[in-house]
Amino acid sequence: MSVNQNITEFLDRDEQKDLLRFLTAGSVDDGKSTLIGRLLFDSKKLYEDQLDALKKDSKRIGNAGEHIDYALLLDGLKAEREQGITIDVAYRYFSTNNRKFIIADTPGHEQYTRNMITGGSTAQLAIILVDARNGVITQTRRHTFLVSLLGIKNVVLAVNKMDLVDYDENRFKEIVAEYKKFVEPLHIPNITYIPLSALEGDNVVELSDKTPWYKGISLLEHLETVKTDEAHEFNEFRFPVQYVLRPNLDFRGFSGKVASGIIRKGDEVMALPSGKKSKVARIVTYDGDLDYAFPPQSITITLEDEIDVSRGEMLVHPNALPKVSRNFESMLVWMDEEPMDTDKQFFIKHTTNTSRIRIDNIKYKVDVNTMEHSKVQNLVLNEIGRVVFTAAKELFFDSYQDNKSCGAFILIDPITNNTCAVGMIIDEVADKDVNRSDDRPVLDFNKLGIDPSHYDAVMKAVKELERQGLGIRVVK
Secondary structure (H helix, E strand, C coil): CCHHHHHHHHHHHHHHCCEEEEEEEECCCCCHHHHHHHHHHHCCCCCHHHHHHHHHHHHHHCCCCCCCCHHHHCCCCHHHHHHCCCCCCEEEEEECCCCEEEEEECCCCHHHHHHHHHHHCCCCEEEEEEECCCCCCHHHHHHHHHHHHCCCCEEEEEEECHHHHCCCHHHHHHHHHHHHHHHHHHCCCEEEEEECECCCCECCCECCCCCCCCCCCCHHHHHHHCCCCCHHHHCCCEEECCEEEEEECCEEEEEEECCECCEECCCEEEEECCCCEEEEEEEEECCEEECEECCCCEEEEEECCCCCCCCCCEEECCCCCCEEEEEEEEEEEECCCCCCCCCCCEEEEECCEEEEEEEEEEEEEECCCCCCEECCCCCCCCCEEEEEEEEEEEEEECCCCCCHHHHEEEEECCCCCCEEEEEEECCCCCCCCCCCCCCCCEEEHHHHCCCHHHHHHHHHHHHHHHHCCCCCEEEC
16 A cells, blocks of 8 residues: 555545534633643644753743643743733644544633633533642632533533542542532533543543542543534524625525534525525535535525525524524623623624614623622623623524524624624523613605505615614514
8 A cells, every 4th residue: 555545544534533622621720731731742742842842841931840841832821821820712733543622721710701701612521620629619610600601511520630639539529529519500411520630640641540449531531432412403404694696697596604404405495584485406515516414514505486585694494493583681791891881782793694782681690609690780891691682683593502503692892893792592582671662763664655666675775774783663
């Protein structure tokens, strides 16, 4: 067999590996960066020049005594190295024979909550580190709450620094019991508990003989074999239209990424918000037509009938509709340096849709350290609350727990254009808490005496205003 064949086979096998995105979280000095550095080192994923530089940096600015300071592999900012803490989210990629991984090393400080939310937004698994000497502390509870808020269903509680408690089995069991009691109301379905020492490498890649009482598997083996629950991606078909493709007179297709569900050639689809139906004529890609498509494929759909569909609208199956409403509740994480101004109208970016939106009510703020709820007038940087919204036009959404792609959104400040908040829609539409006065401008055909033959042209103009986020209420 030639060298070229070997390389081709290797690349083919590598391409077929599935990908696991996970984050690490924990208190300052719990050893998040050290754990990931050890994972990379012990799994032989460091190049020689990286290793040489790591050894030199460990002697010069390391915080691990005579050991190699693996945290320096991830703490790249000067301030991080000087203080020995993580500030920004650091992403690292590595692969083993079984799986590919993208790691988000997230900061532990409360003031960097927004950084952790950013790092965890695409994660399928979370490793929450606990110092064996300190056990479950305030930061552990905070990070677990944020993980549950992000809808991450797989959690590893890594009890680190077991070497500093002489690998005491009873201490490990105490921490596990305390964590189980706390996490019960958060309904996280899959939690695994692993005792380890990131500095010494115990139970990180290989099982350690220093913990003969531990009958589980190593952290790396768990990461290689854990099953991620992505079945919800294939439930209801959601196709937010990103672009109308019209290269010539003979072709008109709707381009975008399949957010969830499966679409097949010949399927009946409904366009929202118009409610008009048609059937899929073709599923077009750069590499040719497909018989079916699924997330996260980017495709262009052509329909058998001429239906007016634009960017921001959505194609769905008629028998599995999302919620269509201007009113909804969400958990909101405020990410702007400027405090929330509840009198201001924001822009909401939801899937490919943009609209103006107002805040009707803040039901409560969550204290991320104690989980207590309190009534507040606004939210400030890194605060989380349950908020009621009214949009200028109808949005098509699912709850975040059921469908992350169609349940997440961002708020944009119309003046600074900053992303000022991220939100996760709750599976309840607000009722008594919504200010239901419809403040959209009214276009009354009867009062204006518009000629019926001009209806189509006027409605086209109204639709264009809606695309720009300016909702108009039409009365015929």
